[in-house]
Each structure stands twice: as C-alpha cells, then as structure tokens.
Amino acid sequence: MMKLYNGKIILLGLAVFVGIVTFPFWFNMGKAAPAPVLKLDTPVIAKMPVKQCVRPTAFMKAGHMQLLNQWRDTVVRDNNRVAPDQAGVMREMSLSNTCMECHSNKTEFCDKCHNYVSVAPYCWNCHIQPKENS
Amino acid sequence: MDKTRRNFLKVVGLAAAAGLVLKPAGKGFAMDLVRRVPEGAAPTDKALKAGRWAMVVDTKKFTDASREAVMEACRKAHNIPVMRDPRHALKWIWDENYENAFPEQMNEHIPEYQKKNKVLVMCNNCANPACVRVCPTKATFKRPDGIVMMDYHRCIGCRFCMAACPYGSRSFNFEDPRKSLTEIDPSYPTRTKGVVEKCNFCAERLARGMQPACVAACRNKELIFGDATDPKSEVSRILDERFNIRRRPELGTQPQVYYLT
Numbered sequence: 001m002m003k004l005y006n007g008k009i010i011l012l013g014l015a016v017f018v019g020i021v022t023f024p025f026w027f028n029m030g031k032a033a034p035a036p037v038l039k040l041d042t043p044v045i046a047k048m049p050v051k052q053c054v055r056p057t058a059f060m061k062a063g064h065m066q067l068l069n070q071w072r073d074t075v076v077r078d079n080n081r082v083a084p085d086q087a088g089v090m091r092e093m094s095l096s097n098t099c100m101e102c103h104s105n106k107t108e109f110c111d112k113c114h115n116y117v118s119v120a121p122y123c124w125n126c127h128i129q130p131k132e133n134s
Numbered sequence: 135m136d137k138t139r140r141n142f143l144k145v146v147g148l149a150a151a152a153g154l155v156l157k158p159a160g161k162g163f164a165m166d167l168v169r170r171v172p173e174g175a176a177p178t179d180k181a182l183k184a185g186r187w188a189m190v191v192d193t194k195k196f197t198d199a200s201r202e203a204v205m206e207a208c209r210k211a212h213n214i215p216v217m218r219d220p221r222h223a224l225k226w227i228w229d230e231n232y233e234n235a236f237p238e239q240m241n242e243h244i245p246e247y248q249k250k251n252k253v254l255v256m257c258n259n260c261a262n263p264a265c266v267r268v269c270p271t272k273a274t275f276k277r278p279d280g281i282v283m284m285d286y287h288r289c290i291g292c293r294f295c296m297a298a299c300p301y302g303s304r305s306f307n308f309e310d311p312r313k314s315l316t317e318i319d320p321s322y323p324t325r326t327k328g329v330v331e332k333c334n335f336c337a338e339r340l341a342r343g344m345q346p347a348c349v350a351a352c353r354n355k356e357l358i359f360g361d362a363t364d365p366k367s368e369v370s371r372i373l374d375e376r377f378n379i380r381r382r383p384e385l386g387t388q389p390q391v392y393y394l395t
Contacts, residue, residue, distance in 0.1 A: 070172050076285045079277060080175040081341050093172070097321060125326035126286060128318055 036112040044102045054085035054098070065121075068095060096127045104130040180343030185363030186261065186280035187335050188390040189349075190372055191254055194247070195356040201229050201254055207351035211336065213324045215314035224305045224325075226333040227256040227348055235381060236393075248395060254357075256348075257282065257303035257333035258381060258389030265295035265304065274330075280362075280390060281335045291328040300385050304332045335359075362390065 004010065045051060053060055055067065071093035074080050082090045092098050103109040106129045114121065177183075208214065208227045217223050229252035233240040236253070259282045265274050266282060273288035274295055296304045310327045318324065322338065325331050336346035344350065349359045360369035369392075372378075378392040 067172075072287060074171050074175045076283065076287070077275070078171070078175070079177055079181075079279075079337070079341065080171070081178050081181075083172040083175040090174075090176075092178075093175070096323065122326070126323040128320040128323060130320070 036116050039108040042104045100130045182340045184279050184361035188362035188369050190358040190392045192356050192394045195354055204348045204351050207347045211347035213318055215311050222308045230255050258391045261388035264298040268294040268298040281337050286329045289329040304330050306330050
C-alpha cells in the first residue's frame with residue numbers, strides 16, 4: 001500500500017482544480033442556446049418560381065465557406081468569373097452580387113449562425129453588405 | 135499482445151487499410167469541397183481579351199479639368215477615398231509634375247507646356263514587375279494578359295511591393311478606408327486596413343466587356359487602351375506611328391503605360 005503524504009491538502013487542491021476547470025460545463029448545463037433558425041423570406045427569394053440555391057442546401061450548410069474560397073480563387077487568380085449552378089445555369093461567382101442578391105438579409109442569414117458558433121469571418125471588412133430596411 | 139515493433143506496425147497497417155475502404159462511403163460531396171476550381175468555371179462571354187494590355191496617355195490633349203474627371207471616375211469605380219492626411223493618400227491614377235514623372239527627361243530646354251502641364255500616372259502594369267518578385271505571399275501576381283493583380287485576401291501588408299515599385303504606384307491602407315468614403319458603390323469592394331492597393335487596369339470592367347473607367351471617362355481620346363501584342367489594335371498603331379516615352383525604362387521593368395508628349 002502506497003502512502004500519500006499531505007493527502008488531505010492534495011486531494012482538496014485537486015478537487016478545487018477540477019471544479020474550476022470544469023466550471024464552464026456545469027455552470028452552463030441545461031442552458032444551451034437554441035440553434036438559430038434562418039430566415040429565407042427575402043423579396044427576391046419570394047419571387048423565385050423554383051426556390052433553389054447554387055448548390056443543394058445540405059452542401060451549402062456544411063461547405064459554403066469552402067465554396068466561397070473556391071469562388072474567390074477562381075475569380076481573382078484565374079479570371080474565370082462564371083460557373084454553372086446545380087441547375088446548370090451560369091452564375092457570376094460573387095459574394096456581394098450573387099449570394100447577397102437573394103440573401104439580402106445579412107443579419108438574419110449570415111450573422112445569426114456566425115454569432116451562434118462564435119466565428120467572425122472578415123468578408124465584410126471589404127465586401128459591401130446589402131442595405132437592409134429594418 | 136507483445137509490444138513489439140512488428141505488432142504495432144501490423145495494427146497501424148490494418149487501421150489504415152480499413153480507413154481507405156470505409157472512407158468513400160462517407161460524405162458524398164467531400165471531393166467537391168477539396169477541388170479548387172468549381173466545375174465548368176469560365177470567363178464571361180463578353181470579357182475583353184488581350185495578349186498584353188497597354189495604355190497610351192496623350193499628355194498634350196489633357197487639361198486640368200479632364201485630368202480631374204478621369205481621376206474622379208476611377209475613385210468612383212473603385213471606392214477610393216480622398217484621405218485628409220496626404221501621407222495616407224490612396225493612389226490608383228493621379229497627376230505628377232513632369233519633372234517627377236520623367237526625372238531623366240527634365241532637360242534645361244524643354245517646351246514650356248511640358249514644364250507646366252501635369253502628367254497623369256498610374257500603375258504601369260509592368261511586363262517585368264518588381265513588386266511581383268518581392269511579394270512573399272504571391273498576393274500580387276501577373277496575369278497571362280499582363281495585368282499585375284492584387285489579391286487582397288492574401289496581402290499581409292508587409293509593403294515589400296511598395297519598396298520595390300520604382301513608380302510609387304502602390305498605396306498602403308494605414309486606416310480603414312471606409313471612414314473617409316462619402317459614397318460607396320456596392321458592386322465593388324472597398325479595401326481594409328492593412329492591405330496594399332493599386333490600379334488594376336480595371337480588370338473587373340474588362341471581364342464585363344467594358345473599357346477601364348478612366349478611358350471611358352475621356353471625351354477626347356486622351357487615353358487609349360488596348361492589346362499591345364495585336365499589331366492591328368489602336369494602341370499598337372499609335373505606338374508604331376508616334377514618338378512615345380515610358381517612365382524610367384532603364385530599370386528594365388518594361389512599363390506598359392506609354393506617353394505621347
């Protein structure tokens with residue numbers, strides 16, 4: 001049997017340490033913010049006969065950032081400015097002029113999720129966000 | 135099990151093989167995310183193409199008013215603010231005294247109008263650009279059609295390019311340029327604090343089949359823009375016929391802005 005010197009103080013210290021480290025988890029237990037629901041009801045989308053994005057919704061949810069990076073590199077570096085969307089229609093690869101034309105509600109469409117997952121993309125330091133009437 | 139090197143390698147090998155077999159069953163669009171270029175990407179139908187873009191500046195035709203109109207057109211097209219602090223000035227196309235634009239041409243006896251009139255200068259979009267050679271991130275690069283482009287997404291603001299450029303054609307954003315902009319054209323981005331910017335021969339307008347904004351703002355053909363490799367283009371014809379000079383050609387940068395004096 002091993003002897004633990006100063007056992008009381010060590011165990012107490014360990015308990016305090018574990019308590020502090022895990023504080024955020026048990027303090028916020030059961031208080032998870034509900035996942036945001038995105039609003040897609042912009043005027044442009046409302047007028048569309050077939051409500052369809054440039055890629056399937058599942059793809060856009062998981063990979064819109066990679067798609068935007070692809071678009072950026074293709075346009076800036078290769079000077080190829082249009083590409084077919086999922087329906088085969090040629091679209092300009094532009095955040096401000098293509099994405100935001102339909103999704104003109106940046107605060108509802110972009111910011112809600114980005115705030116929820118605490119990411120701060122710097123797109124809008126340069127690209128100009130559409131005017132929202134609210 | 136024995137902890138021998140042999141057994142360890144066996145386990146790792148089996149795990150890797152299992153990973154290879156199981157992976158394609160995963161997400162269907164994984165490959166689409168990895169591919170750098172979207173399938174079917176192309177230039178627009180209307181895009182203007184050239185072997186090497188070049189600009190001709192007819193200095194004699196310019197007046198103070200027409201120079202200002204040209205500079206204003208550029209500022210509007212690219213959301214370039216006029217900075218209060220001249221050290222923070224953002225220069226795409228601007229005017230210089232003749233002796234500053236062409237220091238080696240400033241002879242004791244030159245025509246009075248040359249001494250007096252200012253000269254419009256811009257990025258020369260050199261065929262052998264010094265800025266591209268020094269850029270550590272390839273944020274600035276030369277396109278096959280000769281345009282020296284900036285990829286602001288990659289610029290880290292080191293300003294090596296500004297030190298390399300012999301023409302002072304590059305400007306650094308020491309502050310957020312939006313604070314000094316009175317009106318913004320939403321179709322063209324602004325820049326952000328900490329990146330270098332310069333004239334891009336209006337690559338975004340060429341892609342839509344339009345002439346550069348400064349050329350379009352000319353009433354009297356003061357600026358002519360075209361393909362220097364096409365012997366039938368207007369630019370080539372003018373340069374073949376008329377005496378022209380370039381800024382500091384002795385440096386070997388091969389500037390693509392030609393001046394008729």
